[in-house]
Amino acid sequence: MTISPQLSVLDLVPVRTGQTSAQAVAASLDLARTADRLGLTRYWFAEHHNMPAVASTTPPVLVAAAAARTERIRVGSGGVMLPNHSPLVVAEQFAALEALAPGRIDLGIGRAPGSDPVITQLLRMSGTTSDVERFPDHVRDIARLASPEGAVVQFASGGTYDIHATPAATSAPEVWLLGSSDYSAQLAAALGLPYVFANHFSGQGLERALELYRSQYQATPEHPEPRTFLTANVVVAPTTAEAEERALPQLRMMARLRMNKPLRPLETVEEAQSGSAEFDGLADSIIAGTRSTWFVGEPAPVAAELRAFAERWEVDEVMVSPVAAAREAEPMDASPGRTQTLELLAAQLSE
Template identity: 70%
Template sequence: MNTTPRLSVLDLVPVRSGQTSAQALTASLDLVALADRLGFERYWFAEHHNMAAVAASSPPVMIAAAASRTSRIRVGSGGVMLPNHAPLVVAEQFAALEAVAPGRIDLGIGRAPGSDPVITSLLRATGPTADVDRFPQHVTDILSLMGPDGARLRLTSGDVYDVRATPAAAGVPTVWLLGSSDYSARLAAELGLPYVFANHFSGQGMDQILALYRDGYRPSEAHPEPRTFLTANAVVAPTSDEAHDRALPQLRQMARLRSGMRLGPLETVEEAVRATAGEPADGAIAQSIEAMRARWLIGDGAEVAAELRGLAERHGVEEVMLVPVAGSRDDEPLDATPGRTRTLELLAGAL
């Protein structure tokens, strides 16, 4: 296997202190254009709701904007949280995106709601959507609805009703199932679909889950072989010290999230350094940060490139999807993310 993996990006559209959502979105669209020029494989947008530090709430909107700014890179969702949406709506959105950017659209589907129960109830306020228990059926519904032949419904009257996501589909987005447990891995294997393990969120059980997916895979017409890659949080800078400084805001945010603490926009590097200095070195936040730091890819270009090659070889993948989580400094522009830009540039140059 080629141990130099292809690179992709997962973007949560981070929002730092003092930054508006519009400025954060501008920075992300500049980043996807850069990834396109650098030769990255794909660029996905996440779905999270009601989070002060995340502006990625509507993947289809971001994908459409990204497709208009790029020419070759695949763009998609990482992922659409299916319990929040009716399958036909998802199918129509992504069939339309495929028509706009043929051969470049990925539909990554997740089973988690991506928010708290209050937001989930608001997302479903207009009627029943895809409840978690019906996740497998709704995945297969989406696959059928996006195809050229559509789906056939039998009405209570006995009549047959044809449904297509677009009237004359010429192509179909590639559907990926996403997860950090064995549930989506088993379903992806059963349906013959590509699968992505969310290593950036939880690395627990990764080897066992990937083995379960590969060993249980049932070939499909579209995907005769199992396809998978990994995600990983990454911060790359000209020096290792700078990379660790720029990782601190996101490390602190994740530590607070896992401790159930109140969250705000991402701190700047300087804000994170000051806050860390005022906390106990052996406290819960510090311990959580150190545990995560050991799993993230943080360093200069050569260091992280070597780690990426090792990660790909150990887990038998030919692609790694980076979550560029480098924080910004106080004096950096609000409509740009120089730390994330340097992460992509330095890694592309080192591999």
């Protein structure tokens, strides 16, 4: 079975009202198994911190768990927020993951902090990784360290020191650069790396980012051509009404985020439907604007929209963030709405 365009998943490990972290992780790992069974291309975990509705704080741990529970799908980070971490530690983590699941590991790297200033400061207390200006050097360092050849430190005195993220490696994780700005697009082009624009987050600047990336791309032996795909927020259900209902809790959370309101666990469908009184006209406007960029509805129309989306931007892969929320009666250790989205969409896109 061939899925066209190729379909992948971005998972933030959502945490709903009354759900524990353990249950949320169990639901996401179950979804990874579903994606593997359906023939999807890759499954990535994001990095976010100190958010009541998001449990994806440590992509390497989640990638390891997903790799152990799947057979063929690529698993990776979407992404590791590099300024929060030592390049050597990241290289060692993903070299170990590559040893665990050879040929199936993606290392997506981002430059954003993934949290608020307080958490960012705590993550960067060591001081050495908080120099964002050295981000390009750190990306290069990780690629070298995680490769079978390793890296060499050159001392001013003339001596050298060999460093390997893991001994006797035979393969390396594939490095992707992630971002939502001209900077990341141009850096990916300069380094000859695959690139993903974070379209699911805002969509602002997509056309310019892709044009910069493709026009400025510097070919490398590993990647002779520019390579990219797109991300999108998606909810698919048997009826349009159900799809819109399952999209509402995530839309309301986005409104809270952009209005600097207190965050909370992701609402259930029922909570979102009964909680409209707390929002004003501005929130309604944010929700409407956000919803206009999402793909929500029945299988056939959404599949057609995604195909047109991929053709418009000349990509052969779309990574969906399945943002379908749960109903109160649904089990805590599964995500029927997100599973339904993947199953219906994969069936519709199969050829």
